[in-house]
Amino acid sequence: MEYNSMRSTILVPFIFALVLVITSVECNSEGDILYSWRVLITDPNNVLQSWDPTLINPCTWFHVTCNSDNSVTRVDLGNAGMSGPLIPQLGSLTNLQHLHVQINNFTGTIPMELGKLTHLIGLGLSQNQLSGPIPSSLGNLRSLRYL
Ligand SMILES: *[C@@H]1O[C@H](CO)[C@@H](O)[C@H](O)[C@H]1NC(C)=O
Numbered sequence: 001m002e003y004n005s006m007r008s009t010i011l012v013p014f015i016f017a018l019v020l021v022i023t024s025v026e027c028n029s030e031g032d033i034l035y036s037w038r039v040l041i042t043d044p045n046n047v048l049q050s051w052d053p054t055l056i057n058p059c060t061w062f063h064v065t066c067n068s069d070n071s072v073t074r075v076d077l078g079n080a081g082m083s084g085p086l087i088p089q090l091g092s093l094t095n096l097q098h099l100h101v102q103i104n105n106f107t108g109t110i111p112m113e114l115g116k117l118t119h120l121i122g123l124g125l126s127q128n129q130l131s132g133p134i135p136s137s138l139g140n141l142r143s144l145r146y147l
């Protein structure tokens with residue numbers, strides 16, 4: 001009896017804490033995507049220094065803008081002296097309207113997953129070292145106004 005009640009005294013707060021951790025990780029899935037991109041980017045000017053994965057969401061990071069639901073709507077990294085790849089997971093930032101990485105040294109191909117970004121209005125990719133075709137999936141983007 002004694003043992004059981006003591007065990008639940010320890011276990012119940014532990015389970016609550018675990019649920020909190022799991023929930024906050026889920027809430028920051030957009031931050032996780034952006035941070036997983038950050039670690040692949042060479043950033044000699046420390047433009048991404050504020051991209052701190054321990055914050056609850058990426059909305060206070062420089063060059064990131066969110067809507068009132070704390071979902072990312074803009075990523076503005078133009079002319080920042082960066083190099084590295086574009087990652088397919090950027091296509092999972094479901095509310096993204098602007099992705100601007102023009103005038104850098106990004107390499108690799110343009111991920112076809114960007115075609116999932118149905119709210120995209122502006123996509124700035126020019127003046128990089130990107131290779132390969134513009135994915136046909138980008139043709140599905142009805143709100144896209146300029147490329
Ligand atoms: C791209 O890299 C080259 C070589 O490191 C550098 O000279 C050039 O300034 C870079 N371009 C941009 C836009 O950062």
